[in-house]
Amino acid sequence: xxxxxASPAPIPARIRKIAxxxxxxxxxxxxxxxxxxxxxESIRTDLASPLAIVQWVVTGYLIALAVSLPAAAWLGSxxxxxxxxxxxxxxxxxxxxxxxxxxxxGTLIAARFLxxxxxxxxxxxGQAVIGATAERNQLGRLMGTLGLVIALGPALGPGLGGALxxxxxxRWLFWLNVPVxxxxxxxxxxLIPPGERDPHRTLDWPGLTLLVLxxxxxxxxxxxIGAGFDATTTGLLLLxxxxxxxxxxxxxxxxxxxxxxxxxxxxxxxxxxxxxxPFLFTGTLPxxxxxxxxxxxxAGLALAxxxxxxxxxxxxxxxxxxxxxxxxxx
Numbered sequence: 001x002x003x004x005x006a007s008p009a010p011i012p013a014r015i016r017k018i019a020x021x022x023x024x025x026x027x028x029x030x031x032x033x034x035x036x037x038x039x040x041e042s043i044r045t046d047l048a049s050p051l052a053i054v055q056w057v058v059t060g061y062l063i064a065l066a067v068s069l070p071a072a073a074w075l076g077s078x079x080x081x082x083x084x085x086x087x088x089x090x091x092x093x094x095x096x097x098x099x100x101x102x103x104x105x106g107t108l109i110a111a112r113f114l115x116x117x118x119x120x121x122x123x124x125x126g127q128a129v130i131g132a133t134a135e136r137n138q139l140g141r142l143m144g145t146l147g148l149v150i151a152l153g154p155a156l157g158p159g160l161g162g163a164l165x166x167x168x169x170x171r172w173l174f175w176l177n178v179p180v181x182x183x184x185x186x187x188x189x190x191l192i193p194p195g196e197r198d199p200h201r202t203l204d205w206p207g208l209t210l211l212v213l214x215x216x217x218x219x220x221x222x223x224x225i226g227a228g229f230d231a232t233t234t235g236l237l238l239l240x241x242x243x244x245x246x247x248x249x250x251x252x253x254x255x256x257x258x259x260x261x262x263x264x265x266x267x268x269x270x271x272x273x274x275x276x277x278p279f280l281f282t283g284t285l286p287x288x289x290x291x292x293x294x295x296x297x298x299a300g301l302a303l304a305x306x307x308x309x310x311x312x313x314x315x316x317x318x319x320x321x322x323x324x325x326x327x328x329x330x
Contacts, residue, residue: 008137008257015134017191019142022126023149024184025089028177029119030153032096033062035161036112039170046170049105056109064116072124080195081132085125086188091118093181099174123150129192137257144253144306151246240291244298252306261307268303275300 036043036057044054075084095118098111127146134142161173255264275297278285285293 008141009135011134011138011141014191015130015138015142017187018133019130019146021184021187021191022085022130023146024180025085025092025126026123026146027149027153028180029065029092029123030150031157031160032115032119032153032177033065034058034154034157035173036061036170037158038162039165039173042165042170043105043108047102047105047108053105053109057105057112060109061112061116061119064113065120068117068120069124072121072128075121076125076128076195077198080197081125081128082188082192082194084195085122085129085192086185088118088122088125089181089185089188092122093178093185096174096177096181100171100178129195132195133193140253140256140261140306141250142253144250144256147249147253147302147306148246151242151249155242155246241294241298244295245302246298248299248302249306252302255303256307265304265307268300268305268307271296271300272304 040051040054040057043049043057044051047054072084092115095111095115099108099115102108102111127143130142130146131139164172164176252264252268275293278289278293
């Protein structure tokens with residue numbers, strides 16, 4: 001039996017705890033990208049503000065996340081990825097408190113922008129912490145599970161937000177982050193290594209500009225999937241694509257650790273090709289067929305991307321891990 005096909009060694013409990021803590025922050029960050037979507041009308045009524053203003057509660061968060069994401073590598077190298085992760089989580093929790101207490105739309109939008117800035121730094125910093133502490137043959141499983149958490153956050157946000165609005169004020173959408181975030185901060189102070197400092201690291205302004213300009217396509221390109229359908233159906237289609245990817249990500253990570261990235265990624269690419277062909281040679285597809293194809297396509301994306309991400313992480317040193325996580329997330 002080839003060495004690459006042998007069962008990978010178990011992941012130590014300490015590494016799993018570090019991944020769980022970093023994953024908690026990532027889940028909250030991605031959940032908050034959509035959790036307020038269904039609360040806009042309630043917020044508009046409560047704060048007596050027009051919808052054109054209130055919608056920035058959602059849009060401002062996404063823009064801030066996109067703007068701060070490319071700076072995570074520089075901050076992590078300069079101050080240590082563990083420290084940057086901890087302080088960005090603290091900023092996210094503080095932003096959540098400000099959101100919950102906001103007396104008007106302006107302060108709420110500003111607090112959401114602060115949340116987004118912290119989230120854009122926290123997610124890649126947490127990935128860099130995992131990448132720097134885990135062994136290379138553990139990264140597939142760890143990043144696959146973390147990818148599941150990141151993919152589920154936006155998918156579950158609207159449902160969780162809608163359910164909470166049935167029994168409580170929209171402010172509780174943000175209060176819920178506080179106890180979870182405080183527990184993660186406490187656990188992170190004990191378990192998350194602070195990381196090494198590099199006071200001579202300079203910020204690559206041209207590269208930062210290119211990454212920021214390229215992020216809107218990643219944020220909004222998926223909306224083209226639902227072209228021709230109403231908003232509810234489009235939301236369902238995007239959800240099925242995300243769920244297909246989320247469910248297969250841990251499997252893709254385990255297969256990568258066991259067999260290496262090449263075969264797994266090739267399988268994912270083949271599945272993407274197969275699920276693309278019906279769109280090229282047929283007209284309008286029945287909704288049921290479209291849902292099945294999108295679930296399969298989500299699975300193909302997970303199988304194609306996770307091994308490539310893992311290969312990128314294993315190809316760099318611990319000091320370069322932050323640059324790798326920023327580029328992969330960008």
